[in-house]
Structure formats: C-alpha cells, structure tokens
Amino acid sequence: MDTLTVAHFLAGSLVLLSFSLLYQDRLPPLINTFAAQSLVLALAIGWQAETQHAPHLLITAAIEFGFKTVLIPLVLTWIIRNLKIHRTVEIVVGVGPTILAGMALVGLAMALMMRATPGIGVLARQDLVFALSVVLLGMLMMVTRRNAVSQVIGFMSIENGLVLAATGAKGMPFVVETSVAFSVLIALIVTGIFLFRIRERFDSMDVAVIDQFRGER
Template identity: 85%
Template sequence: MGPLDIAHFLAGFVVLLSFSLLYQDRLPPLINTFAAQSLVLALSVAWQAQTQHAPHLLITAGIELGFKTVLIPLVLYWTIRNLKIHRTVEIVVGVGPTIIAGIALVGLSAGLMLRAAAGVGGLAHQDMAFALSVVLLGMLMMVTRRNAVSQVIGFMSIENGLVLAATGARGMPFVVETCVAFSVLVALIVIGIFLFRIRERFDSVDLALIDSFRGERS
C-alpha cells in the first residue's frame, strides 16, 4: 500500500465514522465515536504532513489529538454527568432513513467534486469528496438530532471535514491552524455556558421540549 493509498484509507475511515455518528442512539457511544473520528483525522493530518513534507501540519494533528480527541470528549462527559442530561439521543428521523440520506449525500459529494475538480488529478477528487462527505454528514446529523449535545458534536464533525479538506489541499498556513484551535476553544466555552443556561431555565436540553415551552409544537 503506497502513501497515497494510506492517505485515502484514513480519509475514508473518517467518512465511515461519520456514518457511525449517525447510527448512535446514546450519548456516551456518540462521544466515543466522535473521539475516534478526531483521532483518525489526527492520524490523517500527521500522514499528510509526512507525504507533503509539511512539518507545520503536525501542529494541526496535535490540535486535533489534544482538543477534539481528549479535551472536548472529557468536557462533554463532564457536562452530561453534572447536568444529569438524559443519555438517549432524541432523533427526528429514524436511523434507517438517515443512513440512506447519508449515502445519497456521499454520492452527491463525489459527483460535485468530479465536476468542481475537473482540472486536477483523480486523487484530489477523492480527497475533496471525502472531506465534503464529512461536512454534509455532519450537517445531516445536526438536522436529524434534537438533543443539544448531539448537535454540538455534529457541528464539530463539520469542522473535522473542513480540516480534512484543507490538509488534503496541500496544507494550511500556520495562522489558519491557530485560528481553528482558538475557534474550537471559544466554541467549547460558549457551548458550556449555553448548555448550563438551557438546563437551568428549562431543566432539559431536548430542543423539541424547548420549542413546546415556547408554544411551537411540531
């Protein structure tokens, strides 16, 4: 297996874990799956650093490993434990239809990248198609999940897809990597405050119950 084959294998594994995120129906396995996705992404970025001879990408890999593989999952576990959040993931659409929609989005990603990257090599098509798939699957997760914690994980999965796209496109400037790390940290702080306020006001983080409280019944 050549270097490019390994890069594509790792990127494809990130997409597979995006599907696994859609499959989970409890918060602890969902958080574990997100940590696994971030770990594989960190390995993918580190591998790209070697194949592209871009040592600065190791900083991105370290950020992924430290923040989204270790720190953020620990904070999310602490949040659901201390807020006594119900650990079942509330879903809008069943798992089966969601997975089918996810497969359609992956096909759409491949088709779009085939047209958008027509002037570059076939390997770049695969890199960008994988990255766009992760982004779209993250958006799908945010649409089909009602629990605020699961939507937070969907948002961070989208960010994983953006990092995958940037590293596959011959890396990112150091300033972009720093901004990504800072934005994740700020988002984590804001999310923590947001969840505490929701729990304090409504005694729940189920967005459907909050809509009912406002009189917006589905």
C-alpha cells in the same frame, strides 16, 4: 502502500465514523465515536505533514489530538455526567432513512467534486469528496438530532471535515488550519455554558422544549 493510499484510507475512515455518528442513540458512545473520528483526523493530518514535508501540520495535528480527541470528549462526558443525562436514550428517528440520506449526500459530494476539480489526481479528488461528505453528514446530524449535546457533536464533526479539506490542500496557510482548530475550542466553551443554561431554564436537553418556551409549538 503508496502515500496517497494511506491518506485515502484515513479519510475514508473519517466518513465511515461519520456514518457511525448518525445512528448512535446513547450519548457516551456518541462522544467516544466523535473522539475516534478526531483521532483518525489527527492521524490523517500527521500523515499529510509527512507527505507534504510541512512540519507546521504536525502542530495542527497536535492541536486536533489534544483538543478534539482528548479535551473535548472529556469535557462533554463531564457535562453529561453533571447534567445526569448520560444514561438517557435519545430516540433517533428513522435510522434507515437517515443512513440512506447520508449515502445520497456522499454520492452528491462525489458527483460535485469529480466535476469541479478536473486536472488533479484521482486520490486527491477523492480526499476532497471525503471532506465534503464529512461536512454534509455533520449537518445532517445537526438537523436530525433533537438533543443539544448531539447537535454540538454534529457541529464539531463539521469542523473535522473542514480541517480535513484544509490540510489536504497543499500550500494552505498555516493560520487557516490553526484558527479553525482553535475556533472549535471557543465553540466548546460557548456551548458548554449554553448547555448548562438550557438545563437550568428548561430542565431538559431537548431543544424542542426551547421551541415550546418561545411559544410556537
């Protein structure tokens, strides 16, 4: 296997895990899948550090592993245990159509990137396709889920896609990758506080309750 094929394999696994995030209807497996996605991302970044001879990417990989694979899943698990929602089953509406929509998004990402980036190698272009797919699938997840914790995970998987794109490109300044990685940590703190506040106020994690509170539905 040459170097690009390995990168390709890892990036493809990220997209696959994004699909798997789409249909997880219980929170602990959802968090585990997210941790797995982040682990694969950390591996992908580590591989990029090796092939691009860019040692600073190892730091990014370490940050990704430490925060997204270990810390954030632990914190989220702790949160859902504290909120006593780890046993609830979220009703994911229309798994079939959602997966079909996700496939359409990957097709869109492929069509777009193939046109937008002529002149670079096929595998590098497909890496960008995978990154955009992960971003779009994360957004799709945020739109289709109703539970606030699932939305937070959707948001974090968008970040995963962004970091993948940033590290895949050669010569991207180190500060971009690290700041993206750190922004996730800030987001975790904010959303953690936010989740407890929602629970305190509304006695539920379903964002539809907030809509009811605002008097629209």
